[in-house]
Amino acid sequence: MQAEPEFYGPLEYAPVWGWAGAGLLVMVAAWYAFVFAATRKPLGVQARQRPARLTELAGLKAAYLQRIDDVERDAAAGKRSARDSHQEISLLLRKFIRDATGVDAPRMTRTDLAEHPLPAAASALGQLYPAEFGPEPLPSVAGSAAAARKAVQAWN
Numbered sequence: 001m002q003a004e005p006e007f008y009g010p011l012e013y014a015p016v017w018g019w020a021g022a023g024l025l026v027m028v029a030a031w032y033a034f035v036f037a038a039t040r041k042p043l044g045v046q047a048r049q050r051p052a053r054l055t056e057l058a059g060l061k062a063a064y065l066q067r068i069d070d071v072e073r074d075a076a077a078g079k080r081s082a083r084d085s086h087q088e089i090s091l092l093l094r095k096f097i098r099d100a101t102g103v104d105a106p107r108m109t110r111t112d113l114a115e116h117p118l119p120a121a122a123s124a125l126g127q128l129y130p131a132e133f134g135p136e137p138l139p140s141v142a143g144s145a146a147a148a149r150k151a152v153q154a155w156n
Contacts, residue, residue, distance in 0.1 A: 057100060057155070057156075060096070060099055060100060061096075061152055061153065061155065064092055064093075064095070064096040064099075064152050065149060065152055065153070067092050068089060068092055068093075068145050068148050068149055068152070069145070071085050071088045071089055071092065071141075071145065072085070072089075072141055072142060072145040075141040076141070076142075082131075082138045082141055083138060085141045085144075086128065086131040086138065086139075086141060086144050089128060089141070089144050089145055089148045090125060090128045090129075090144075090148075091106060092148065093121075093124060093125060093128065093148045093151060093152070094106040094108075094125065096152055096155070097113075097118065097121045100155055101118065103116060103118060105118075105121065110122050110125050110126055110129065113125065120151070120154075120155075121151070124147065124148070124150075124151035127144075127147045128144050128147060128148065131143070131144045
């Protein structure tokens with residue numbers, strides 16, 4: 001018997017609320033698993049990032065030589081500044097090295113490339129550094145384009 005008639009003990013929760021909480025936890029865990037699985041690189045991605053095969057090298061060279069010519073033509077027409085043209089030529093050479101070897105050259109410094117087994121690439125990029133980062137007056141864009149073309153054509 002209760003001492004005070006107006007006092008009531010705590011009410012129990014219905015069992016459905018326990019199951020609803022457990023279901024919610026399962027749904028949150030499933031969501032995290034889905035997001036994790038959806039954002040992972042498929043296993044086949046590494047196969048596509050392999051270095052270009054030697055049979056593709058001629059086409060790769062032709063494509064990058066054309067891009068270098070386009071930058072030089074745009075600079076001569078005044079569509080690009082000289083500094084921007086030099087930087088674009090350097091980036092194109094770095095992308096060519098990446099596509100030809102699989103080494104992520106656009107993200108490497110010249111020193112990193114020299115320490116990597118790519119000293120010829122570091123040397124070619126070193127020729128472009130004064131035009132890319134040096135003070136005014138800049139060397140000609142045609143000279144930088146010729147140096148980049150020479151490096152691409154000599155690649156084997």
